[in-house]
Amino acid sequence: MSVRNGRQFLSIPGPTTVPDAVLAAMHRPAIDIRKGELVDITADIQHNLLALAQTAGTPFIYIANGHGAWEAALSNVLSRNDKVLVLESGSFAAGWGQSGATIGIDVEILPGSWTAAVDPAQLEARLRQDVSGDIKAILVVQIDTATSVVNDIPALRRAIDAAGHNALLMVDTIASLGTMTYKMDDWGVDVTVAACQKGLMMSPGLSFTIAGEKAMARHETANLRTAYWDWTARQGPEHYQKYAGTPPVHMLYGLQKALQLIREEGLDAIITRHRLLAEATRCAVSKWAEGGMFSFNITNPAERANSVTTVLIKDEQALAKIHSYCDTKCGVVIGIGISALSGKALRIAHMGHINAPMLLGTLGAIEMSLKAHAIPHGNGGVQAAIEYLADNVPL
Known part of the structure; x- marks a missing residue:
């Protein structure tokens, strides 16, 4: 049983999702x-x-x-x-x-x-x-x-x-x-x-x-x-x-x-969109971290990137479970830790062609995996992300 049928979410820090309009633009003769x-x-x-x-x-x-x-x-x-x-x-x-x-x-x-x-x-x-x-x-x-x-x-x-x-x-x-x-x-x-x-x-x-x-x-x-x-x-x-x-x-x-x-979107608007989605992600991770299993890799909040968030996890086996569940059950591909952080972290990308529903879907799939596998975490990560965006995206 899964709920993955539909469009896959690619939530890795490169390559990122290519807009349909860009794919269509390539579909023409040389x-x-x-x-x-x-x-x-x-x-x-x-x-x-x-x-x-x-x-x-x-x-x-x-x-x-x-x-x-x-x-x-x-x-x-x-x-x-x-x-x-x-x-x-x-x-x-x-x-x-x-x-x-x-x-x-x-x-x-x-x-x-x-x-x-x-x-x-x-x-x-x-x-x-x-x-x-x-x-x-x-x-x-x-x-x-x-x-x-x-x-x-x-x-x-x-x-x-x-x-x-x-x-x-x-x-x-x-x-x-x-x-x-x-x-x-x-x-x-x-x-x-x-x-x-x-x-x-x-x-x-x-x-x-x-x-x-x-x-x-x-x-x-x-x-x-x-x-x-x-x-x-x-x-x-x-x-x-x-x-x-x-x-x-x-x-x-x-x-x-x-x-x-x-x-067409405008660089200022793009920078603001990335900042808002990044901060929403950080709100979710902050809640999950209350369970003692997760933490931010970058300790100073001012030095955290607005394109990707690296999240440390204490249990390597739990990390594999999260990645597998998100992919096979939800159709969401989460970034893995690389180099010195291989097997020690997951990476949530929030860059490029991404909006609030895509990000909230990614965060939701991660939180589903935590609950499904009983991985220790603070509850309400997705809700925290929603509340942040609701407070900061004006009417």
């Missing part, structure tokens, strides 16, 4: 890749990416997931044996650094916590020690989906400036762009990395780098540049050069539609 409509589509996508990142930088589109954009960003501004400083706050900044190590970059990790954001004071102290300027770039994620932390990018920029350091600030916004405020130029970010499958509501397979003036200047002397990732080659006069070959025509159809939906 067109000329060298001139006409597709050239205009590329220009429209680039314009909208710059608007989302709030920058006048130079955008590049890759037929790759976020890991590809990581390598693109590094190889275009660095040379062999250059040192980068990775700001640890979970899994993904370290992963970015590891990808650089494979292409000849010297990687140093600034140790951090899996339960808190990067400490700007610790960054400033390390940069002041680097009197010879060996560190050429600083790598950080705005949101880490393993830990569900959000890092304060403006504060990190201030720390770099206070130290008087000239390293590039490179920010991964894969889990944050289109879900929260991001101001590349105002915050002094030199390179932005993004991808399409989270807040941008598109099927995986496209990723992006946006380069500021300082990054473009470093690009001129970088010797890790390769034919596929190279920014210079991708600025050639022919349209196909923007993709280093044949463009991903149907994915561009879909991405253009997704960005149109974002534009």
